[in-house]
Amino acid sequence: MLISLLRERAPEETRVGLVPDAVAKLAAAGHRVLLESGAGARSDFGDAEYLQAGAEIATDGPERADLAVSVRPPAGETVARLRRGAATMSFLPAAQSLDLVRQLAGGGIASFALELVPRISRAQSMDALSSQALVAGYRCAIVAADLLPRMFPLNMTAAGTLQPAQVLVLGAGVAGLQAIATCRRLGAVVQAYDVRTAAAEEIRSVGGKPVELKLETLDGAGGYAREMTAERARRQQELLMPYVAAADALITTAAVPGRQAPQLVTAQAVRQMKAGAIVVDLAAESGGNVEGSVPGEIVRIGQARVWGGRNVPGQLPGPASRLLAQNIVNLIGLITDAEAGFHADFADEIVAGTCVTYGGQVRHEATRALLQGPLDAERPAG
Known part of the structure; x- marks a missing residue:
């Protein structure tokens, strides 16, 4: 997959979705990471470290990416840059972000919310809530x-x-x-x-x-x-x-x-x-x-x-980002296939539980109830 690492826009957010070590692991797995310059600066990770780990600096990462990664949900203008069929992975407090959920669903964007990873033994390595709670x-x-x-x-x-x-x-x-x-x-x-x-x-x-x-x-x-x-x-x-x-x-x-x-x-x-x-x-x-x-x-x-x-x-942005990045790498491994690239298998309870929108629909039941029904239910997947 082509993965875009977004720079956080919220002034108070100091963490970053992927640290250089995580980029190296993704590169070893065959993925490419497009870095938005300065994405890791607030966590004391410089662009040079990312480049050494195998990332590429790009200003058009969202337009090209199969997956956009961030800590906070991407801003509406960033979502508008994503192509139909692409995906996002971040914390996504859906009940407080209904307009963004509508935009994601309407744009045919798949979105995965880190806080929705189910608390089961198999998902412990992907449990971002627990890793951040420890910090x-x-x-x-x-x-x-x-x-x-x-x-x-x-x-x-x-x-x-x-x-x-x-x-x-x-x-x-x-x-x-x-x-x-x-x-x-x-x-x-x-x-x-x-x-x-x-x-x-x-x-x-x-x-x-x-x-x-x-x-x-x-x-x-x-x-x-x-x-x-x-x-x-x-x-x-x-x-x-x-x-x-x-x-x-x-x-x-x-x-x-x-x-x-x-x-x-x-x-x-x-x-x-x-x-x-x-x-x-x-x-x-x-x-x-x-x-x-x-x-x-x-x-x-x-x-x-x-x-x-x-x-x-x-x-404590450095250690928090390191733990979070490993959670994200592990979750990426679950939604990708060595040959097919991005592959969301909804028979897997972790994938199904973490997904908020996919193929023009709101899949997360509680969020769908708040929106009073699925959006663009008849729209085919991207």
Whole structure:
């Protein structure tokens, strides 16, 4: 295939869809990569590195490409440059991008959304949400340690003893577990809570102590938690309040792709935290786990400072891009054939689950429902 690596247009996006090492792997597999000059600059990958890996600089990559790769969904003007039958691969929050989905379907463009990769064992190497959550969880721990006006570890000296910081982590998915592990490595005492049954053992496995609230667990499909009732949410907030009040640092990581983040901590609970306490809300962009958090800002609630996450993986663009690029390379391998090139086999649950548009139709059921039916249903595939 001829693959076009797009330069990210969003000012806050520092990651890149393919790093030079990934380009070399694609070249070894027989693909050609057309580089939009400067695509990797924000992640500290220069054009020379891409050229050495086998890429070619081109200004007409989208017009020529079989597949356009990016981190964020391509802009409408870029989609307009793609030929019918071409494909895109990126994160694609379809429910928030309905006009773009219409354009992709209407133009006969196949689109694959990285956040829709199913959470099954065979798809782990393509799971971009998990790889980016790992980076985000680490970053949250570092932010908390940086902002907290005290040291994380226990220190016993001739001048006296410094007690370890008390950290509470809410949400023990990939990001939460990485936050727990990183805080433990820095010397903090870490407690953590998650609504899933398996979470307690996972928390212990990385050095944390599970918080037990005596509430029903909420195990859902694909490793995610299912939504809770308003009454259970209220009761959970009440039961968590003493743990929040006792924490020097609170890190919240509970989020489900495509849905509003659950509010786990009220502003009232934050006001009970001690002077100098730090709150890090990874889910601020999707509504926030903490009432009052603002994406990309630090706000004061009571005596605590609340850091709202915004594109947190992008704050470590190099490692985030490396992991993401490998996810993309693995997914490209699944939708290509050694002889036929681009080949979407919809009998494969990963391909079918990840595809949003194909052949003039919206294939993703939830997005199709939002659009009230398929677009251009009778249009033949490109």
